[in-house]
Amino acid sequence: MGEEKKGFFGRLKDGLTKTRDNIVNGIDSVFNGFSAIDEDFYEELEEILIMGDIGVNATNAIIEKLRGQVKENHIKQPSECKEILIQSIKEQMKVGETAYDFEQEQSVILVIGVNGVGKTTSVGKLAGILKDQGRKVLLAAADTFRAAAGEQLTEWANRAGVDIIGGSEGSDPASVIFDAVNAAKARHVDVLLCDTAGRLHNKKNLMEELKKINRIIDKEFPGVHRENLVVLDGTTGQNALQQARDFGEVADLTGIILTKMDGTAKGGIAVAIQSELNIPVKYIGVGETLEDLQKFDSDQFVNALFDIKVSGEEE
Numbered sequence: 254m255g256e257e258k259k260g261f262f263g264r265l266k267d268g269l270t271k272t273r274d275n276i277v278n279g280i281d282s283v284f285n286g287f288s289a290i291d292e293d294f295y296e297e298l299e300e301i302l303i304m305g306d307i308g309v310n311a312t313n314a315i316i317e318k319l320r321g322q323v324k325e326n327h328i329k330q331p332s333e334c335k336e337i338l339i340q341s342i343k344e345q346m347k348v349g350e351t352a353y354d355f356e357q358e359q360s361v362i363l364v365i366g367v368n369g370v371g372k373t374t375s376v377g378k379l380a381g382i383l384k385d386q387g388r389k390v391l392l393a394a395a396d397t398f399r400a401a402a403g404e405q406l407t408e409w410a411n412r413a414g415v416d417i418i419g420g421s422e423g424s425d426p427a428s429v430i431f432d433a434v435n436a437a438k439a440r441h442v443d444v445l446l447c448d449t450a451g452r453l454h455n456k457k458n459l460m461e462e463l464k465k466i467n468r469i470i471d472k473e474f475p476g477v478h479r480e481n482l483v484v485l486d487g488t489t490g491q492n493a494l495q496q497a498r499d500f501g502e503v504a505d506l507t508g509i510i511l512t513k514m515d516g517t518a519k520g521g522i523a524v525a526i527q528s529e530l531n532i533p534v535k536y537i538g539v540g541e542t543l544e545d546l547q548k549f550d551s552d553q554f555v556n557a558l559f560d561i562k563v564s565g566e567e568e
């Protein structure tokens with residue numbers, strides 16, 4: 254089957270090849286290489302999970318669960334542990350029901366993140382997805398710091414057939430948001446999607462600007478459903494966790510868009526994010542086209558990682 258004909262699960266699976274080599278092959282070699290379940294066995298597993306960017310806390314919780322199950326079920330063979338380990342990873346990723354209220358309610362979605370993580374691209378893709386669902390979408394190009402961001406977003410807006418406000422380099426991001434919010438009200442827009450700068454003159458300015466933008470939306474559009482999505486680049490591994498924590502200090506994060514999960518060896522970060530931040534990954538990006546951004550499902554992710562075939566998941 255040709256690459257372009259693959260379904261999302263197939264592309265996700267392909268994208269996770271390096272992560273699989275990194276984590277799953279290591280896990281398999283431990284399961285096959287050890288003849289008994291002893292401390293060395295657990296230590297090796299632990300090391301592989303941590304090296305695979307799953308994170309220390311999530312790894313400890315996964316291993317603890319495994320130990321408990323091994324004891325409870327009197328398991329003696331390492332090979333019998335694999336299924337339990339997979340279940341334990343899935344459980345560790347549970348963050349409760351992930352809500353997509355913006356699909357029904359009148360909403361303002363602020364998309365934030367450091368530069369280069371894929372904010373503009375994700376806003377463009379989301380515009381296309383929501384428009385296809387029959388929603389009236391407006392884009393706010395408030396990344397006025399990077400010259401090309403406005404043009405890039407305008408291209409996405411044209412492709413999706415949605416309107417766009419702002420986009421001229423050097424204009425004030427907060428005033429773009431002010432105009433966009435008021436246009437959204439006047440035009441009875443269902444979803445206002447706001448792209449923001451990932452870099453200003455320094456980090457403090459960036460965070461202050463975001464606080465200001467937040468206040469403007471609250472003041473100008475009280476009662477609208479708010480969503481603050483932080484975009485994290487999957488290839489940056491553990492740094493992504495810190496970025497989410499930093500942005501969490503200035504905005505109530507309602508979800509994560511995890512991009513560039515195609516071709517990274519650091520895909521284990523998805524486990525660390527959901528487990529350690531307890532914020533749902535709402536979308537995952539596995540490439541640059543519209544179809545490459547999809548809703549995230551942690552069970553599907555773990556199945557793709559471990560190459561587990563599940564009926565109904567189109568390859």
Ligand SMILES: Nc1nc2c(ncn2[C@@H]2O[C@H](COP(=O)(O)OP(=O)(O)OP(=O)(O)O)[C@@H](O)[C@H]2O)c(=O)[nH]1
Pocket residue numbers: 366367368369370371372373374375396399402449450451452512513514515537538539540541545
């Ligand atoms: N391979 C891959 N590339 C992606 C994905 N998402 C975004 N990109 C690419 O990442 C690069 C940066 O994306 P942008 O959307 O410009 O990033 P940004 O966060 O808006 O950047 P700033 O405007 O500088 O803050 C672009 O070349 C995108 O095509 C993805 O899921 N996979």
